[in-house]
Amino acid sequence: MASIARSSLLRQAASAPKFQQSVIANAARAAAFHTTARRDLLPPPPQVVKGTVNDAAPIPPTSPSHGSYHWTFDRLVAASLIPLAITPFAAGSLNPTLDALLCATILIHSHTGFQNIIIDYVPQYRTPRSRKAFIWGLNAATVVVGLALYEFETTDVGITETIKRVWTA
Structure with a gap:
């Protein structure tokens, strides 16, 4: 019973003019806190879909110098x-x-x-x-x-x- 009454009480409180004024006041206070508008400094690159959903992912050509040998060389230099x-x-x-x-x-x-x-x-x-x-x-x-x-x-x-x-x- 308490859960049924709780939602109706919240609706009544939200529709009250006093509650609406406090929400507006809090929003104005939060807006005054922000000093600048949100700007995207680096916009995302163009989004392009190549092919269709059912196309297989392309497999790059294999090259040992860019794979396991490269990783092994990096580890040997670090060690x-x-x-x-x-x-x-x-x-x-x-x-x-x-x-x-x-x-x-x-x-x-x-x-x-x-x-x-x-x-x-x-x-x-x-x-x-x-x-x-x-x-x-x-x-x-x-x-x-x-x-x-x-x-x-x-x-x-x-x-x-x-x-x-x-x-x-």
């Missing part, structure tokens, strides 16, 4: 960073060859990681020009950072000596 980062400090000697190998491995690891992010989050079929621009930007950034690391290694103290000095400062 090799651990001994390369520890060896100069544990051995107590600073070797320029080891320092250059560490810089090259960090550069390759960063490049492949950002490349995987671009491949995952900028789809080729929806935004081909954006993806190409991101890949070219990544390649340019990798070249610039590689040149900067080379310059830092050859004309300055090197990355491991810099880390050692920062650590003891």
Whole structure:
């Protein structure tokens, strides 16, 4: 019985002029809280359906260099960073060859990681020009950072000596 009476009481309260005034006042107060209108900064790309519902999904051509070999290479580079980062400090000697190998491995690891992010989050079929621009930007950034690391290694103290000095400062 209480549940039947509850819905009718709510209807009566909602139809009351006092209730309507409080709803309007609360809406005005909430609207005053928002300072800007909602704007889409990046509108979604065009939505295009190719084919029909019953078409099979296209299977990309198989390539081991873009599949399991690529993943294995990424894991080997990531795993090799651990001994390369520890060896100069544990051995107590600073070797320029080891320092250059560490810089090259960090550069390759960063490049492949950002490349995987671009491949995952900028789809080729929806935004081909954006993806190409991101890949070219990544390649340019990798070249610039590689040149900067080379310059830092050859004309300055090197990355491991810099880390050692920062650590003891």
